[in-house]
Amino acid sequence: MTLQFAISPDFPPEHIAGWYIFNTWLQRTLDCAIHLQLYDNFNTLRKAIESDRLDLVYANPFDASLLIREKHFMSLARADNLQDEAIILTADQHPARHIEDLCPDTIIAATDVPDIEMMGMIMIEPADLNRDNTQLVTCDNYVMVAKQLLNGEADIGFFLAEAFDSLSDLVKKQLRPLVRSQIQVIHHSLMAGPVLHDRHTALMTLLSTMDTSEKGRGVLDALKISRWIPIDQEDSEFMIDLMDTLMID
Amino acid sequence: MQDMCPRDIVGDYTEHRLRYFDGSQRTVLVSETETPYPEGRLIVSRTDLDGVLTHVNQSFVDMAGYTKQELIGTPHSILRHPDMPRAAFADLWQTVTAGKPWQGYVKNLRKDGGYYWVLATVIPNVRQGRVVSYTSVRRKPSRGKVEEHTALYRKLRMEEDQ
Numbered sequence: 001m002t003l004q005f006a007i008s009p010d011f012p013p014e015h016i017a018g019w020y021i022f023n024t025w026l027q028r029t030l031d032c033a034i035h036l037q038l039y040d041n042f043n044t045l046r047k048a049i050e051s052d053r054l055d056l057v058y059a060n061p062f063d064a065s066l067l068i069r070e071k072h073f074m075s076l077a078r079a080d081n082l083q084d085e086a087i088i089l090t091a092d093q094h095p096a097r098h099i100e101d102l103c104p105d106t107i108i109a110a111t112d113v114p115d116i117e118m119m120g121m122i123m124i125e126p127a128d129l130n131r132d133n134t135q136l137v138t139c140d141n142y143v144m145v146a147k148q149l150l151n152g153e154a155d156i157g158f159f160l161a162e163a164f165d166s167l168s169d170l171v172k173k174q175l176r177p178l179v180r181s182q183i184q185v186i187h188h189s190l191m192a193g194p195v196l197h198d199r200h201t202a203l204m205t206l207l208s209t210m211d212t213s214e215k216g217r218g219v220l221d222a223l224k225i226s227r228w229i230p231i232d233q234e235d236s237e238f239m240i241d242l243m244d245t246l247m248i249d
Numbered sequence: 250m251q252d253m254c255p256r257d258i259v260g261d262y263t264e265h266r267l268r269y270f271d272g273s274q275r276t277v278l279v280s281e282t283e284t285p286y287p288e289g290r291l292i293v294s295r296t297d298l299d300g301v302l303t304h305v306n307q308s309f310v311d312m313a314g315y316t317k318q319e320l321i322g323t324p325h326s327i328l329r330h331p332d333m334p335r336a337a338f339a340d341l342w343q344t345v346t347a348g349k350p351w352q353g354y355v356k357n358l359r360k361d362g363g364y365y366w367v368l369a370t371v372i373p374n375v376r377q378g379r380v381v382s383y384t385s386v387r388r389k390p391s392r393g394k395v396e397e398h399t400a401l402y403r404k405l406r407m408e409e410d411q
Contacts (some may be wrong), residue, residue, distance in 0.1 A: 098393070123289060125368065128391045181289045185306070237376070238384070242293065245370040245386040248350050 002033040003195070005056040006048060008063070008188060009039050010113040010160070018222035019058075025219045026056075029206055030199070042112055050125075055193040061186045062114035065240045068233075073191040074200050074235040075226035077207045083187050085161040086119035087180045091149045092173070094156075098176050099126050102156065104133040109145040109154035113137055115186060119160030119244055123179050130249070146171055185239060189231055204230045250327055252276035258362040265331040269324075270338070273317035275329060282363035284312065290355070292367060292387040300325045300342075302340040303382065314360035325385075330358040345373050345383055354390055366395045 005026070007019050010175055016038070023036040034056070039045040042062075048054050049066055059067055061084060067073035081130055088099065096102050110117050121131065137154055139145045142163040148154035150171075161180055164172070190207070210216035211227040220227060252275055255262075262278040269275070284389070292312055295304040304319050305313075312326060314321060320327070331354055344351040348371040356364050367387035373380040 122388055126389045127284075128393055158338045179289045182287075182291075182308075183291050185293070237374070238295075241372060241374050241384040242291075242386060245350070245384055246291075247373050248352055248370050248372070 001188070002035050003055040004037060004048075005034050005180065006037045006039060006045060006054050007056075007058045008043045008060040009041055009045060010060060011058070012163070012166070013223075015223060018219075018224065021222040022219050027217070030203075031184075042114060055195050056190050056247065059189055059191055060113065060115055061159060061188065061239060061243055062118070064189060064191070064236060065243060067191050067193075068236055068240060072194050074197060075233060076190045076192055076200070076204055077230050078187045078189050079223075079225040080227045080229050081225065082162070083184060084115050084119075085183060085186075086116045086123065087159045087161045087164050088120055088123055088178045089146075089149060089157045089159060089175045090155060090178060090242070091152065091177050094143070094149075096155070096178065099124060102127040102129055104129065105135065106133075107135045107137060107154045108156055108158060109137045109139055109148035110158035111141060111145060113160065116158050116160050118243075119181050119183065119186075122154070122246060123181060137159040142167070150174055160238055185242060189236065189239075190228070213226075250275045250324060253278040253360070253362070257360050257381060260362070262362045264270075267331060269326055269329075270342075274361075277329075277358060278362045279331060279358065280362035282361075284359060284363050284365045286365060286367065286389040287311065288389070294325065294385050296325050296383050296385070298380065298382065300383075305316075312359070312365055313357070314363075328357040328359075330356045330364055332356050332399075332402060332406070334402050335409055336405050337402070341371060345371050348373050348375075348380060354394055355387070356399075356402070366390050366398075369396070 005023060020036060023034055027034045049071060057067060090096050110120060137148060141150060142159055145157040145159060146167060149157045190205060207228040208230045210220055255278060258278045258280060258331055262280045262281045265277050265279060267275050267277055280326060287308060290308045292308045293306040294302055294309050296302055301322060301324055302320050304391055305317060312318050337353060340350045352370045355367050355369045357367060358364055368384055368390040371385045371389045374382045374384055
């Protein structure tokens, strides 16, 4: 039997090779075949989760509730140095200096990454803005979001903070952050489906000790992760509760 | 809960006697100093079924002005401001004990007598079909909503006092 492994579509493109290397390491370590499936967008990933086609998922926090509470997945680990934080930007020439300067009919450029969109929408609430009085333009990637701002086609852009930090200095200089989230408890998680429940503890141990071997460190380097931090079920439940509160308008 | 202490208060203050739902009372000392909501942050806490704090994040600690040790094990109502109408908290408890989420604008009282406004969302935490605790997340409210609720709560308090 080949296990099916999916990565949340919002991973940075430069990490693709790293995930294939991780998958190879996982197959050798577990001594079983694992197929790594990449999805173009969150809708197709969600359909795969809903139709029980996946056994391992590196999941966006937005999918954690569906995976854990409905599909009986168990959390394994999160990356030590990666948290999901959002940043709202304008073009440097835009008149808004603070979130409160934004007006109804603001045009927002964003990707389809659901937790970043949710955090962005929360951070514009102090200007009395919401989905009903703004216009959301969905872009394929963060470079396209930046282009929308620089071309004056959007007023603000929602970015994953890490994605903004990795833009070139030339682009960053032309953009101005209005607000950056500091939530600290929302993160992607590696999760195992019911077929792996009997190997859950062993998997957590393998992941959390990866950084103690040279081979394991090499794999982590390819993923740009310093180490995996084990997550217990209650930590995941807490994050899901938090996400649930944030989804209430 | 202990009465608030004058030496903790910054600036001029007025004294109020609050009565809580469990029948207990506490003297609170209130100043007119507003602490701005910190940009980009969420204030997060969890309580048990009796409203006693079991978890607070750093933003909660920073805004409340108490230490984490002072907060854990204390009723959440330690932050209750006398400008809040009793009806708001009655609605909160009625809603969450019915297993539903509650959202509302709340003026909270700091240890130093000042205050801060939040948009609070409270949800019941369900485990194995049972409500075991409540999670509360606060975010930054708009000034328009703060002004609207300042007036609304003043009216409600006047009605409650009659």
